[in-house]
Amino acid sequence: MNTRWIVWMIAASAAAAPSGSIPRTTDGKPSFSGVWEIPYVPDMSKSGRAAPGTVPAQIGPGALPFTPWGEQDFKGYNPEKFDYTAHCLPLGWTRQMNTPMPLEIMQEPNRIAILFEAWQTFKVIPTDGRNHPKNVDATWMGNSVGRWEGDTLVIDTIGFNEKTRLDTIGHPHSDQLHVVERLNRTDPTHLAYEITITDPKAYSEPFTNKRTFTLRPDWELMEYSCEENNKEVTEGHVK
Amino acid sequence: MKKLALVLAGMGLFLAAVPVWAHHAFAAEFDANKSVKLRGTVTKMEWINPHAWIHIDVKNQDGTTTNWMVEGGTPNTLFRRGITKDSLLPGTEIVVDGYQAKDGSNRANGRDVTFPDGRKLFLGNANSDAPGSGAAEKK
Numbered sequence: 001m002n003t004r005w006i007v008w009m010i011a012a013s014a015a016a017a018p019s020g021s022i023p024r025t026t027d028g029k030p031s032f033s034g035v036w037e038i039p040y041v042p043d044m045s046k047s048g049r050a051a052p053g054t055v056p057a058q059i060g061p062g063a064l065p066f067t068p069w070g071e072q073d074f075k076g077y078n079p080e081k082f083d084y085t086a087h088c089l090p091l092g093w094t095r096q097m098n099t100p101m102p103l104e105i106m107q108e109p110n111r112i113a114i115l116f117e118a119w120q121t122f123k124v125i126p127t128d129g130r131n132h133p134k135n136v137d138a139t140w141m142g143n144s145v146g147r148w149e150g151d152t153l154v155i156d157t158i159g160f161n162e163k164t165r166l167d168t169i170g171h172p173h174s175d176q177l178h179v180v181e182r183l184n185r186t187d188p189t190h191l192a193y194e195i196t197i198t199d200p201k202a203y204s205e206p207f208t209n210k211r212t213f214t215l216r217p218d219w220e221l222m223e224y225s226c227e228e229n230n231k232e233v234t235e236g237h238v239k
Numbered sequence: 240m241k242k243l244a245l246v247l248a249g250m251g252l253f254l255a256a257v258p259v260w261a262h263h264a265f266a267a268e269f270d271a272n273k274s275v276k277l278r279g280t281v282t283k284m285e286w287i288n289p290h291a292w293i294h295i296d297v298k299n300q301d302g303t304t305t306n307w308m309v310e311g312g313t314p315n316t317l318f319r320r321g322i323t324k325d326s327l328l329p330g331t332e333i334v335v336d337g338y339q340a341k342d343g344s345n346r347a348n349g350r351d352v353t354f355p356d357g358r359k360l361f362l363g364n365a366n367s368d369a370p371g372s373g374a375a376e377k378k
Contacts, residue, residue: 079264079266079267080266080267080268080341083264083267085264086264086267086268088289100316100363101313101315101316117315168264169264170264219319222315222318223288224288224289224313224315225288225289226288226289228287228288228289229285229287229288229289229290229292230289231290231292232268237268237340237342237346238267238268
């Protein structure tokens, strides 16, 4: 465990308010409803820089544990050849979480909806105890189910196609990708978010990224049409 | 106006350390080794997703004028940082620091805009996946 994580944990626990001060839904679970500012993560291995006196809003694990396949795939990635996001195709689940544009969470006892300003898209996550369907179709955003571990919301996502990258820098994944996210409302205005990537084809062991989301009660999600004035594509600047 | 300038300068100092993202990889189109400093007059500002675009007439050393287009981040994030479609009206004199397109055309990915009075606006682009780039230098 390196110094950065120790600093982060100390800061996070220092910032934590008594759990009675956070809002809860009718079933007694912490509520994550609201518009959240999320940190921009173009490279999930790295940590973001922090303003002086604060903890970075995003902490990465450092060098990723690539398998030989993963390393070769990453080295061979060239966004000049084709960058799917430049064509406004779906970002994929992890990259959707990596954008600097806010998201809104709308939470009911058995269902949680996450609305993303980026790409103006959404995901509904059932938290009624169900598991993933037996034969999951591979999709851009994967199939998500949620469950509670005490006051921690755990989102489990599988069933990804192989058309996306984990982040802007191009870290790879295969269809074996399994994403687990853990959300904790540490105080009325902050959410501790932890994402763990498991993909035995690309990485020899799982790795984790930790972030802090900040509640923005005065923000509303704005419209975002990726295709509207996409000069890169319409003027032929990207392939 | 002075207070706004101080707020913008302060935000720019922090935000420059965490570059904001273009919806695609910087490396697909722009060259981190081709940094440009464009001094000129705004002719048009496109304040439409997915990117803000600033068109400026740049006076060349030989007296000719070249029109450049500079890509910024999404208007949504710029707006939340206090930049609006009225921040860069036609006729405004600015200096743009950024990176030129790989194909050598008169397009750049903009990092900062500096006004004649020294105020800086951070345009918010994926400079973080440009090798060797980090926080924009603040004078």
